[in-house]
Amino acid sequence: MENELQTLTHSRLRKRRACARDETWTFDQGYRPIEDEHEARDFGTLWHQAHDVHAKGKKLSSLFEHDIDPISDDEAIRRRQYMRAKVSALWVCYNEYWSEKTFGAKGKDSTRAQPGDDPVVMVPFPNVELYKLIAAEQVFTAPLVNPHTMRKSTIWQLRGAADGVLQDSRERHVVLERKSTSLDITDGSDYFTKLSLDYQLSIYTIGVESLGYETHGCVYDVTKRPGQRPLKATPEEKRKVKKDGTPYANIRYADETPLEFYERIVEAIREDPEKYFQRRFVSRNEGQLFAFLENTWEDAKAKREDQLADRGERRPNPDACFMYGQCHFWSCCSTATHPRDYPDKYQKLDDPFVELREEGA
């Protein structure tokens, strides 16, 4: 529709930087895989759902309950059972860990939280600050501005959904961002150093400020995804027994059940919780916001030129095909076909910004 602004989200910008064809098929044309078993994405979605359901005061059983059902024969259900068992284990340990940090904190802030308080609402920041969640799931729309001229784009707008807005003891506001990752997040890793370059924090800062909050940074609440895989039954020909007829300790007669898997992960996390849970304050200054807007303005201009020349899908980037596991369009690119050729594999969405819709935008 004429004069209707197009949307730029963090995921669209990131996709565009990785592969113009992927971004064009996903956001201009609206193609999405019908069955996408991308573990990291599914895990992240479930993890955010758990926070969301909990923040609304609802029971989490709807998300996790059937983890303790007997193992299913259906491969897809089975995969979901293990995924939910993993998220469920992490959820239990997350609340256990951060509750202890809240209630065990030394100093005046320790009196703010009482046993039974919601550890997700009171966001403890060990030895530094205790933040209060004042707004959850903030969906925003903000103008894209050229930082050199302060002119607003007549083509593009920024949209997104921040996980929340926190308030510190001096009533200053910060953005809350929850992440799950497979990367090392412990002290000395590069995870938090890299955030100084991160565009998502800039887009959220601009977005949350457009809602009327003056912010001075972000609290990153990062959770590492457990890497454990469900254990399989030992093949019959390898089931060796000791002289007394008892099996060796590493012999399994059956696949690990989702409940056993859950218990094994809980035990591993409890042994080393700092490996899985970290929170940091990350500041954002005017220079970083300027750089974000300058680069995004240029990216948006180049994107518009691709749209007008109808050439986005003619710009594949083979270097990105396996950047985050196998790209979900690989079956098209590897056979010189198009997602429309596989109606049983890809659906065409009217609104390609599914994530924003799920957040209630």
Ligand code: SF4
């Ligand atoms: S398979 Fe590779 S070239 Fe094709 S859309 Fe994905 S990243 Fe781009």
